[in-house]
Amino acid sequence: MSQWTERRPSEDFYRVLSPDGSIEGEPPDISAEEMVDLYRSIVRTRIFEDKALSLQRRGELSIAARSRGEEAVAIGSAAALEPDDWCFPSYRQTGALAHWEAPMDRAVAGLMGTEPETIDEHLPVEDPPEVNFTPTYVPLAVNVTNAVGSAMADRFNDRDTVTLSYIGDGSTSQGDFHEALNFAGVYDAPAVTVIQNNQWAISVPAHQQTASETYAQKGEAHGVPHERVDGNDVFAVYEKTREATERARAGEGPGLIECVTYRMVEHNTADEPSVYRNEEEQEYWAERDPLDRLETYLREEGHLNEETIEGIEEEASEDVNGAVRRAREVPTSDPERMFDHHLHTQSWTERHQRGELRAELEGRNPFTDFDGTGLAEKDSSRTDGIDGGEGR
Amino acid sequence: MSRTDAAGSPESTSEMNIVTAVKETLGQEMRRDERVRLLGYDVGPIGGVYRATEGLHEEFGPERVIDTPLSENGILGTAVGMAMRGERVVVEIQFMGFFYPAFGQFMYTLTKMYERSGGQLEVPLTIRLPYSGGIKASEYHSESTETYLAHTPGVRVVCPSTPYETKGVLAASIRDPDPVIVMEPKSQYRSAREPVPEEEYTLSIDDARIVREGSDLTLLTWGAMVPHAGTAAERVDADVEIVDLRTLSPLDIETILESVRKTGRCVILHEARRTLGLGAELSALLNEYALDRLHAPVKRATGYDVHMPGHTIEEQYLPDAERAQYAIEAVMNYEF
Ligand SMILES: Cc1ncc(C[n+]2csc(CCOP(=O)(O)OP(=O)(O)O)c2C)c(N)n1
Ligand SMILES: [Mg+2]
Numbered sequence: 001m002s003q004w005t006e007r008r009p010s011e012d013f014y015r016v017l018s019p020d021g022s023i024e025g026e027p028p029d030i031s032a033e034e035m036v037d038l039y040r041s042i043v044r045t046r047i048f049e050d051k052a053l054s055l056q057r058r059g060e061l062s063i064a065a066r067s068r069g070e071e072a073v074a075i076g077s078a079a080a081l082e083p084d085d086w087c088f089p090s091y092r093q094t095g096a097l098a099h100w101e102a103p104m105d106r107a108v109a110g111l112m113g114t115e116p117e118t119i120d121e122h123l124p125v126e127d128p129p130e131v132n133f134t135p136t137y138v139p140l141a142v143n144v145t146n147a148v149g150s151a152m153a154d155r156f157n158d159r160d161t162v163t164l165s166y167i168g169d170g171s172t173s174q175g176d177f178h179e180a181l182n183f184a185g186v187y188d189a190p191a192v193t194v195i196q197n198n199q200w201a202i203s204v205p206a207h208q209q210t211a212s213e214t215y216a217q218k219g220e221a222h223g224v225p226h227e228r229v230d231g232n233d234v235f236a237v238y239e240k241t242r243e244a245t246e247r248a249r250a251g252e253g254p255g256l257i258e259c260v261t262y263r264m265v266e267h268n269t270a271d272e273p274s275v276y277r278n279e280e281e282q283e284y285w286a287e288r289d290p291l292d293r294l295e296t297y298l299r300e301e302g303h304l305n306e307e308t309i310e311g312i313e314e315e316a317s318e319d320v321n322g323a324v325r326r327a328r329e330v331p332t333s334d335p336e337r338m339f340d341h342h343l344h345t346q347s348w349t350e351r352h353q354r355g356e357l358r359a360e361l362e363g364r365n366p367f368t369d370f371d372g373t374g375l376a377e378k379d380s381s382r383t384d385g386i387d388g389g390e391g392r
Numbered sequence: 393m394s395r396t397d398a399a400g401s402p403e404s405t406s407e408m409n410i411v412t413a414v415k416e417t418l419g420q421e422m423r424r425d426e427r428v429r430l431l432g433y434d435v436g437p438i439g440g441v442y443r444a445t446e447g448l449h450e451e452f453g454p455e456r457v458i459d460t461p462l463s464e465n466g467i468l469g470t471a472v473g474m475a476m477r478g479e480r481v482v483v484e485i486q487f488m489g490f491f492y493p494a495f496g497q498f499m500y501t502l503t504k505m506y507e508r509s510g511g512q513l514e515v516p517l518t519i520r521l522p523y524s525g526g527i528k529a530s531e532y533h534s535e536s537t538e539t540y541l542a543h544t545p546g547v548r549v550v551c552p553s554t555p556y557e558t559k560g561v562l563a564a565s566i567r568d569p570d571p572v573i574v575m576e577p578k579s580q581y582r583s584a585r586e587p588v589p590e591e592e593y594t595l596s597i598d599d600a601r602i603v604r605e606g607s608d609l610t611l612l613t614w615g616a617m618v619p620h621a622g623t624a625a626e627r628v629d630a631d632v633e634i635v636d637l638r639t640l641s642p643l644d645i646e647t648i649l650e651s652v653r654k655t656g657r658c659v660i661l662h663e664a665r666r667t668l669g670l671g672a673e674l675s676a677l678l679n680e681y682a683l684d685r686l687h688a689p690v691k692r693a694t695g696y697d698v699h700m701p702g703h704t705i706e707e708q709y710l711p712d713a714e715r716a717q718y719a720i721e722a723v724m725n726y727e728f
C-alpha cells in the first residue's frame with residue numbers, strides 16, 4: 001500500500017495561544033466565564049461525538065463523523081455569532097451546535113435515522129438555540145452558496161444579521177465554493193466563510209488538493225478579505241471570526257478564514273485512516289491539541305481547577321447520556337413519514353402511493369387498483385401555508 | 393441476443409465479487425491499452441472508498457490513476473477534454489447522489505460533443521457510478537436516479553448485475569467509442585459472488601439478458617433488483633420470464649417486445665422512483681407496440697415518488713421480492 005508523503009502546513013498564521021498553553025499575542029476581549037464556555041463546548045463536543053462512535057459500533061447509528069482535534073474551529077467561530085445570526089454547517093461542526101446549545105437528543109435521534117417529523121413529534125424543540133442553524137449539509141460546498149444567498153437577503157433588507165458557513169479543505173475544490181465567494185464579493189454580502197482545513201479529505205491530503213500556497217489566499221481572487229489562523233487555538237479563531245462578523249455587520253462585506261487544524265481520527269466510521277497516513281503525523285498534532293492548551297491556560301489563570309473540570313465533564317456526560325436515553329425512547333418512524341413534506345398539497349400520486357405503502361405494510365396487495373380509484377382517502381386538509389389555499 | 397462473446401475455459405476462472413471484478417477489469421484494460429486512465433478522488437493509494445481501484449496506483453503510477461481534487465464537475469470536464477484528445481478515460485464518481493455537481497458537463501459536453509462536431513470528435517469515456525440503496529447509508533448515498541441520465545441522448549447507460557456481467561460489460565464500455573455510464577449496484581458489491589473467467593472478455597452492451605425463461609409473465613428489471621426478481625419468480629404460482637435489461641439506454645427493445653409478446657403479461661421492477669422512472673418508458677413501449685398481446689395492464693413495482701428516506705425506513709421504500717410478488721399476482725389475477 002503506497003502512502004502520500006506528509007507535508008506539514010506552515011505555521012505562518014495568526015495565533016494567540018501556543019500549543020503549550022502560553023499566550024503569544026493578545027487574548028480576546030471576553031470574560032473568564034466566556035472562556036470557560038469555550039472550554040466546556042469542546043468537552044461536550046468530544047463526549048458527544050465519542051458517544052456517537054460507541055453507538056455506531058453497537059449498531060445503533062449507521063455512521064458517525066467526529067471532529068476530535070478540530071473542535072476549536074467550529075466553536076471559536078460560532079462563538080463570534082450573535083443571537084438571530086444564521087449558521088450553515090456541514091457534518092463536521094458538531095461543536096458549533098453544541099456551543100449554542102442545540103438540543104442533543106434531537107441530534108442523536110437524527111443520527112439514529114429517525115425522520116424529522118417523528119423527532120418533532122416526540123422531541124419538540126422547547127428552547128431553540130438563539131442562532132439559527134440550517135439542517136447539516138451532506139453534499140459538499142453547496143451550503144456555502146446558500147449561506148451567501150442568506151447574507152444577500154440580509155443585506156438587501158438592511159438587516160444587521162450575518163451568516164456563517166463552513167467548508168472543508170477538500171470541498172474548496174468544488175465550483176460552489178468559488179461561486180459563493182465571488183457572489184459574496186460582488187454583493188458585499190455579510191457572509192463569513194470558515195475553511196476547516198483539517199489536512200485531509202478522506203484519503204487525499206490538503207497539499208494535493210490545490211496548488212495555492214494557502215487556502216486563505218483563495219479569497220484574494222474574489223476580492224474577499226481573508227485570514228489564516230491556527231485552528232487549534234480557539235482564541236485565534238474567535239478573534240478573527242469576530243473581526244470578520246463585525247465588518248460584515250457594519251456593511252463592509254464578506255470574510256474568509258482558513259483555520260489550520262488536523263483531523264485526529266477517522267473521516268467517519270466507514271474509514272480506516274491507518275491505510276493512508278502514518279501515526280507520527282498524529283503524534284505531531286496530538287501535541288497541538290486545542291483542548292489541552294486551553295485547559296493549561298485557564299488553569300494557570302485560575303479560571304479552572306481539578307474540581308471545575310470534573311464538574312464540566314460530569315455534566316457533559318450526564319447530558320449526553322440523557323440525550324441518548326430520550327432519543328432511544330423515540331419510536332422508529334412510521335414508514336409513511338417518507339411522503340411528508342415534499343409539497344404543501346397532496347397530489348394524486350402521493351395519495352395513491354401512501355395507499356400502496358399502507359397496503360403493503362398491512363399485508364394486502366398494493367397493486368389491485370386497475371381504475372385509478374386508489375387505496376387511500378384524499379387528505380384535503382393540507383393547504384396550510386398556501387396563499388389562496390382554500391378550495392384547492 | 394448474445395449471452396457472451398467470449399469466455400475463458402472453466403479451469404481459468406476465479407471466484408469474484410462485483411468489486412473484485414471491477415478491479416480485475418480495470419487492471420486488464422489498463423495493461424491492454426495505455427490510453428486508459430482512471431480519474432476520481434480517493435482512487436489513488438487507498439484504491440477508492442470501495443477499494444475497486446486497489447493496487448492500480450502502485451502498478452500504473454499517478455498519471456494513469458489520477459487522484460483528483462474533490463470536484464465532480466472538474467473531474468468530468470477534464471475527463472471529457474482528455475477523451476476528446478484520444479485518451480480512454482474511466483471516471484469514478486463515489487456515489488450516484490454526488491454526480492449532480494457534474495450535470496453541466498454531462499449535458500453540455502459529454503453527451504453532446506460527438507453530435508455537435510458532426511461526428512468529428514469522439515468522447516470514449518466511461519463513468520463508473522455506484523448506485524442503489526439497502527446499505528443503510530446517509531443522505532445521497534442510496535439513490536437510483538438513472539432517469540436523469542437515460543433521458544439524455546448521446547450517452548449509453550448500462551447496469552451489470554453480477555460479477556461475470558460486470559467484467560464483460562465494463563470491458564466493453566471502456567472499449568466503446570461512445571460515452572458509457574456503468575451503474576454498479578453497490579448493495580450487491582460483495583454479496584454477489586461467482587466464478588469469473590480470468591481471461592479478458594467482453595459482453596454486448598446492446599443486448600438485454602434473459603435470466604430465466606418463462607411463459608406466463610415477463611419481469612423486466614436490472615441491477616440490484618435482479619436477485620429479488622429471481623426470488624419472486626420462485627415464490628409465485630406462475631411461470632415467470634426474467635429479463636435483465638443490462639442496457640438502460642439505448643434499450644434492447646426487440647428482446648423486451650419479443651418476451652412480452654410471448655408471455656402476454658409484464659411487471660417492471662425498479663428501485664428508482666416511479667414517476668418517469670424507466671418503467672414508464674417500458675410500459676409506454678408495450679402499450680404502443682404490444683397492446684394486442686397483453687392479457688392484463690402492465691404494473692410497476694418501484695420505489696415511491698419521494699426523496700430517499702432515512703435508513704430506518706429505507707427497507708419500506710425499497711422494492712423487493714415481496715413487492716414484485718404482489719405485482720405479479722395482481723397482474724396474473726387480472727381479467728379484462
Ligand atoms: C458533492 C459531494 N461529493 C462527494 C461527497 C462524499 N464525501 C463526503 S466527505 C468527503 C471529503 C470531504 O473532505 P473535506 O472537504 O476536506 O472535509 P472533511 O471531511 O475533511 O471535514 C467526500 C468526498 C459528498 N458528500 N458530496
Ligand atoms: Mg478536510
